[in-house]
Amino acid sequence: MDIERRKLLKQQAKTQAAEEAAAMAQREADRDEALWKLIRDHLARATPEQRHMYVASSNYDDNERGIRFLADLPDLEQGTAVMLFWLKGADALARLTPTEMASYQEDEWELIKLIEQRVVNGFYRTGTIRFDPANCPLYPGEYASLGPLVHPIAPQMYAITEGDTYVNVEVIREKYDEGLPEDVAAAVWAQWNE
Numbered sequence: 001m002d003i004e005r006r007k008l009l010k011q012q013a014k015t016q017a018a019e020e021a022a023a024m025a026q027r028e029a030d031r032d033e034a035l036w037k038l039i040r041d042h043l044a045r046a047t048p049e050q051r052h053m054y055v056a057s058s059n060y061d062d063n064e065r066g067i068r069f070l071a072d073l074p075d076l077e078q079g080t081a082v083m084l085f086w087l088k089g090a091d092a093l094a095r096l097t098p099t100e101m102a103s104y105q106e107d108e109w110e111l112i113k114l115i116e117q118r119v120v121n122g123f124y125r126t127g128t129i130r131f132d133p134a135n136c137p138l139y140p141g142e143y144a145s146l147g148p149l150v151h152p153i154a155p156q157m158y159a160i161t162e163g164d165t166y167v168n169v170e171v172i173r174e175k176y177d178e179g180l181p182e183d184v185a186a187a188v189w190a191q192w193n194e
Contacts, residue, residue: 034191039066042184048128049167050181052080055087056169058179066179071115078124079131079161085115086136086157092143094151120154130163 043054043066051070058066070076071084090112093105101109118124133140140158177185 031191031194035188036065038184038187038191039180040069042180043069048077048080048125049165051076052083052129052131052167053169053172053176053181054179055080055084056167056179057173057176060087063179068111071111071118074123075125077129077161077163078119078126079129079163081115081119081124082133082157082161083131083136085112085119086133086138086140088112088115089138090116090153090157091138091140092146094149094153095143095146097150116154116157119156126161126163128163128165129161130166131161133158133160 043051046054054063054066055070060067067084067088071081088108088111089105093101093109093112096105098106140153175182177189180188
């Protein structure tokens with residue numbers, strides 16, 4: 001086989017590999033969008049309790065779109081928003097100076113401050129979900145060993161949010177998978193496995 005033929009075959013193999021990689025990336029992007037549509041549709045029609053469970057039990061490494069979607073909903077329960085504030089790491093990040101924050105923490109901090117501002121301004125709905133920040137898995141003061149608060153936290157974020165319903169996350173967690181009810185989780189897993 002001559003040199004020109006080898007070059008041609010090598011180039012064809014590279015082109016084919018690049019096309020296959022692009023096709024695979026497109027399939028993954030399409031799958032991710034289909035998954036997001038399932039989750040977004042669920043969150044849009046979810047009950048206050050289901051939204052609370054999503055915030056309490058979902059995987060914080062891979063749910064940013066869902067969390068941001070909920071944070072932007074004026075009909076999200078304030079108790080759920082306050083829980084989200086603490087679960088996103090408000091106590092730890094409020095103890096860091098801007099120069100101590102990693103770039104990914106800066107994005108988290110922006111969302112935390114937005115939620116706080118919205119709670120203070122009455123953006124979220126109240127009356128359904130009762131929530132006590134002292135009972136949150138990431139509770140106020142948990143990171144006191146990092147030092148004092150560098151950024152003050154509004155008093156409303158420490159207050160018990162009154163509501164008619166207390167969601168006992170530990171009791172009903174078994175009916176959820178990554179914060180999603182079993183039927184929605186099954187649809188997500190089916191889409192994932194296609």
